[in-house]
Amino acid sequence: MSYNAIVLKQYPEALIDESTFETRRFESKALQDGEYRVQVSHLSLDPAMRGWVSPDPSSYIPPVQPGEIMRSLGFGVVTESLNPDYPVGTQVTGMTGWTEQIVAGEGELSVVPAQVNAELALSTLGMPGLTAYLGYHDILQAKQRQQKSQQTIVVTGAAGAVGSVVVQMAVADGLKVIALAGSEDKVRWLKEDLGADTVINYKTDNVSEALTAASPDGIDLFFENTGGEAQHTVIERINPHGKVAVCGLIADYHQAEASPAPSWINLIKRRATIEGFVITDHFHRSAELANGVMHYLEQGKIQNRVHVLDGLEAAKAGVNMLYSGDNTGKLIVKL
Amino acid sequence: MSYNAIVLKQYPEALIDESTFETRRFESKALQDGEYRVQVSHLSLDPAMRGWVSPDPSSYIPPVQPGEIMRSLGFGVVTESLNPDYPVGTQVTGMTGWTEQIVAGEGELSVVPAQVNAELALSTLGMPGLTAYLGYHDILQAKQRQQKSQQTIVVTGAAGAVGSVVVQMAVADGLKVIALAGSEDKVRWLKEDLGADTVINYKTDNVSEALTAASPDGIDLFFENTGGEAQHTVIERINPHGKVAVCGLIADYHQAEASPAPSWINLIKRRATIEGFVITDHFHRSAELANGVMHYLEQGKIQNRVHVLDGLEAAKAGVNMLYSGDNTGKLIVKL
Numbered sequence: 001m002s003y004n005a006i007v008l009k010q011y012p013e014a015l016i017d018e019s020t021f022e023t024r025r026f027e028s029k030a031l032q033d034g035e036y037r038v039q040v041s042h043l044s045l046d047p048a049m050r051g052w053v054s055p056d057p058s059s060y061i062p063p064v065q066p067g068e069i070m071r072s073l074g075f076g077v078v079t080e081s082l083n084p085d086y087p088v089g090t091q092v093t094g095m096t097g098w099t100e101q102i103v104a105g106e107g108e109l110s111v112v113p114a115q116v117n118a119e120l121a122l123s124t125l126g127m128p129g130l131t132a133y134l135g136y137h138d139i140l141q142a143k144q145r146q147q148k149s150q151q152t153i154v155v156t157g158a159a160g161a162v163g164s165v166v167v168q169m170a171v172a173d174g175l176k177v178i179a180l181a182g183s184e185d186k187v188r189w190l191k192e193d194l195g196a197d198t199v200i201n202y203k204t205d206n207v208s209e210a211l212t213a214a215s216p217d218g219i220d221l222f223f224e225n226t227g228g229e230a231q232h233t234v235i236e237r238i239n240p241h242g243k244v245a246v247c248g249l250i251a252d253y254h255q256a257e258a259s260p261a262p263s264w265i266n267l268i269k270r271r272a273t274i275e276g277f278v279i280t281d282h283f284h285r286s287a288e289l290a291n292g293v294m295h296y297l298e299q300g301k302i303q304n305r306v307h308v309l310d311g312l313e314a315a316k317a318g319v320n321m322l323y324s325g326d327n328t329g330k331l332i333v334k335l
Numbered sequence: 336m337s338y339n340a341i342v343l344k345q346y347p348e349a350l351i352d353e354s355t356f357e358t359r360r361f362e363s364k365a366l367q368d369g370e371y372r373v374q375v376s377h378l379s380l381d382p383a384m385r386g387w388v389s390p391d392p393s394s395y396i397p398p399v400q401p402g403e404i405m406r407s408l409g410f411g412v413v414t415e416s417l418n419p420d421y422p423v424g425t426q427v428t429g430m431t432g433w434t435e436q437i438v439a440g441e442g443e444l445s446v447v448p449a450q451v452n453a454e455l456a457l458s459t460l461g462m463p464g465l466t467a468y469l470g471y472h473d474i475l476q477a478k479q480r481q482q483k484s485q486q487t488i489v490v491t492g493a494a495g496a497v498g499s500v501v502v503q504m505a506v507a508d509g510l511k512v513i514a515l516a517g518s519e520d521k522v523r524w525l526k527e528d529l530g531a532d533t534v535i536n537y538k539t540d541n542v543s544e545a546l547t548a549a550s551p552d553g554i555d556l557f558f559e560n561t562g563g564e565a566q567h568t569v570i571e572r573i574n575p576h577g578k579v580a581v582c583g584l585i586a587d588y589h590q591a592e593a594s595p596a597p598s599w600i601n602l603i604k605r606r607a608t609i610e611g612f613v614i615t616d617h618f619h620r621s622a623e624l625a626n627g628v629m630h631y632l633e634q635g636k637i638q639n640r641v642h643v644l645d646g647l648e649a650a651k652a653g654v655n656m657l658y659s660g661d662n663t664g665k666l667i668v669k670l
Contacts, residue, residue: 051604059604060575224599231599240395246599258598264559264566264581265593267611269386269394274609276602 001028004312005069005099011055015323020053021070021098021316028101035105036081040096042118043315044073045331046127046161047225047250047322048278060278069097072315073127075118076102086111093121098315100335110286119306123330124297128161130289131247131279136166137292139245139277140221143173152176152215154234156202157225159186160322161330162247164194165293165302166223171195172301175221178214180207180230182325189328193303202226208233218242227251227259235262235272242272250323305329336363339647340404340434346390350658355388356405356433356651366438371416373427373437373444377453378650379408380666381462381496382560382585382657383613395613405433407650408462410453421446428456433650435670445621454641458665459632463496465624466582466614471501472627474580474612475556478508487511487550489569491537492560494521495657496665497582499529500628500637501558506530507636510556513549515542515565517660524663528638537561543568553577562586562594570597570607577607585658640664 002025012020031037052064052071064071074096078086083106086092094109096102112121123129136142145151153170157163158179167190170177179196181187182203190199198214200207211219211233218239224231227249234244252258266272282289296302307327309318314333321327337360347355366372387399387406399406409431413421418441421427429444431437447456458464471477480486488505492498493514502525505512514531516522517538525534533549535542546554546568553574559566562584569579587593601607617624631637642662644653649668656662 056604060606227599246602249598249600249603252598252600258600260595261597261599262595263584263587263593264562264596264609264611265584265587267581267609268584268613269391269611271395271611271613271616273611274599274602276599276604276606276608278603278606281606 002026003028003099003101005097006312006315007069008053008064008066010066011053011063016050016053016316016319018316023313026099029103031080031082031103034083035103036078036083036086038076038092038096038102038104038109039079040074040076040100040102041335042075042122043096043098043312043333043335044075044122044126045309045315045318045322045333046073047248049319050323061280069099070315071095072098073122074099074102075112075121091116091118091121093126098312100312119308119330119332120304122332123161123306124165124293124302124304125290127279128330129165129293129302130282130286132162132165132169133289133292134279134282135162135223135245135247135277136169139275140223140243142170142175142221145220146173146175150174150176150217151220152178152217152239153221153223154178154180154211154215154219154230155223155225156180156228156230157248157250158190158196158199159183159328160225163223163225164190164305164329167194167196168302169296172296172299178211178219180226183328185328186325189305202228202230212237221245223247225250232262235266238266238270238272240270240272242270244272244274246274246276307331309333311335337361338363338434338436340432341647341650342404343388343399343401345401346388346398351385351388351651351654353651358648361434363436364438366415366417369418370438370440371413371418371421373411373431373439374414375409375411375431375435375437376670377410377457378431378433378647378668378670379410379457379461380644380650380653380657380668381408382583384654385658396615405650406430407433408457409434409437410447410456411437426451426453426456428461433647435647454643454665454667455639457667458496458641459500459628459637459639460625462614463665464500464628464637465617465621467497467500467504468624468627469614469617470497470558470580470582470612471504474610475558475578477505477510477556480555481508481510485509485511485552486555487513487552487574488556488558489513489515489546489550489554489565490558490560491515491563491565492583492585493525493531493534494518494663495560498558498560499525499640499664502529502531503637504631507631507634513546513554515561518663520663524640537563537565547572556580558582560585567597570601573601573605573607575605575607577605579607579609581609581611642666644668646670
């Protein structure tokens with residue numbers, strides 16, 4: 001028995017291209033005691049992947065090495081098992097990699113309850129949702145602050161898998177929400193379906209003017225997913241004790257030189273804080289974070305929007321859609 | 336009875352100059368019940384003053400208005416009193432302004448114990464010392480972190496009134512201390528007298544190379560007083576969960592355009608935080624902070640270096656010495 005998987009061929013210099021990955025055929029190996037075999041049915045494409053194929057050893061997670069199967073979150077079903085905790089038919093999720101099949105051991109993958117489907121497990125209840133919740137609740141402490149006074153939050157990449165969950169939690173909690181996205185379709189979705197107070201199209205609007213007009217009382221919180229001009233206007237307009245959670249800088253990931261950020265002068269004047277975070281540091285809290293998201297989901301406060309690509313091969317070029325903004329919703333590859 | 340005081344004439348555009356301030360003669364007024372008269376003997380010149388004469392209403396403290404006496408910390412002795420808590424002969428400190436005499440009420444000035452002299456009250460036990468302690472202990476949590484693992488701290492403006500206290504607390508606590516200053520005399524003081532591990536002369540050394548060479552294990556903590564190149568190298572080399580306390584950006588205070596700061600990309604990769612702070616937010620904790628500093632002072636771990644200018648008029652041009660780095664130690668005007 002054999003299966004396909006995609007390995008890293010060489011690190012890309014800028015965007016991922018045809019020379020970055022190659023598909024190889026692997027032989028299935030027999031299970032050892034405690035192991036189980038998973039037929040992977042869905043892969044998650046996430047902005048962080050560009051960082052995983054950058055040879056920067058100082059990053060939060062070691063880079064994938066050339067020749068290794070590309071790291072990726074995935075979802076699948078157990079098809080053969082020598083582990084009683086993972087019987088045949090169990091749904092699982094975790095770092096499967098870009099492969100049709102994986103043999104895993106105790107604790108390597110998490111069990112997904114039968115009522116949660118692959119799309120939900122990889123989006124709102126997966127890494128993007130947990131990232132959104134962690135940044136919104138723990139880093140920004142948005143809900144706690146909102147209970148004391150009306151908070152204005154700016155969310156970039158607001159139509160993305162993480163950003164859209166942040167927007168919806170903030171709308172549900174009654175914050176004033178200013179969302180940035182890059183297409184008219186996304187703008188419409190954020191405004192009409194998700195209920196953001198102001199939505200700015202960063203490709204066609206004057207970001208600085210629009211942000212200024214939308215925040216007459218200044219800006220308290222900033223959930224940053226993209227990088228770019230908004231950063232500068234937000235820091236100019238940040239309120240005393242304002243807080244920035246830096247989740248992603250998608251616009252910078254494939255540039256050799258990252259764009260300069262705003263001077264720290266307003267951080268002093270407004271006693272503001274900028275904090276970078278990554279969800280992998282908090283995986284031990286996954287259950288708690290998922291419960292937090294579930295609270296909003298159960299009340300019908302979070303819509304799940306997925307963009308499904310077809311077949312393992314689609315993963316290779318699919319990642320770039322996250323940087324061009326061509327996806328509408330959480331990008332998932334269905335095998 | 337009359338006295339001299341210096342008022343703001345007009346906001347400076349860049350550096351403070353001869354058109355910024357003017358000396359005026361005021362008539363002493365009679366005391367009301369609860370008031371006391373203070374003969375001011377010493378004024379403190381602090382980098383924050385440039386911000387106090389900038390017409391930016393969004394700053395942490397409202398700007399001084401033209402025609403008002405220049406805001407300043409000072410020290411003096413009560414010479415006449417209708418308040419039993421401030422008997423004649425009591426030493427006091429607080430926001431006296433640039434004046435020879437002030438009439439104050441309950442709580443406006445703090446009593447200074449007789450064993451603390453003016454120089455100590457305005458430096459290590461005054462705003463600079465409390466600022467240093469707050470940034471080092473509360474914002475950076477340097478001592479707590481050091482108890483878990485060896486921490487490398489970078490301090491800019493290290494020979495200044497704030498920086499030199501930070502350096503000495505860090506040396507006392509056993510951190511690896513990298514200090515930056517702008518003259519050979521300061522470098523010598525920091526290295527030979529205060530015991531910093533590495534001292535970099537930012538005017539003559541290659542800051543980036545020197546910082547890199549001095550931090551083979553990366554940088555955990557950064558106490559930023561100045562702005563400039565060190566910022567970029569520190570953020571490049573910041574360790575996971577590193578922390579930056581932004582206390583001052585003295586190099587930027589008289590520039591119309593503040594210098595850009597490093598990209599936030601490494602904040603994500605290293606889950607690092609940048610936090611701006613000002614001591615005035617924490618004045619209600621002055622006693623607690625002063626106790627913290629006193630702990631180091633009593634053990635002989637902090638030297639106090641003051642640079643004394645003579646006479647009220649010296650205040651006007653004296654502030655600029657803080658930006659050119661011409662002072663050696665806490666800058667104080669003796670009336």
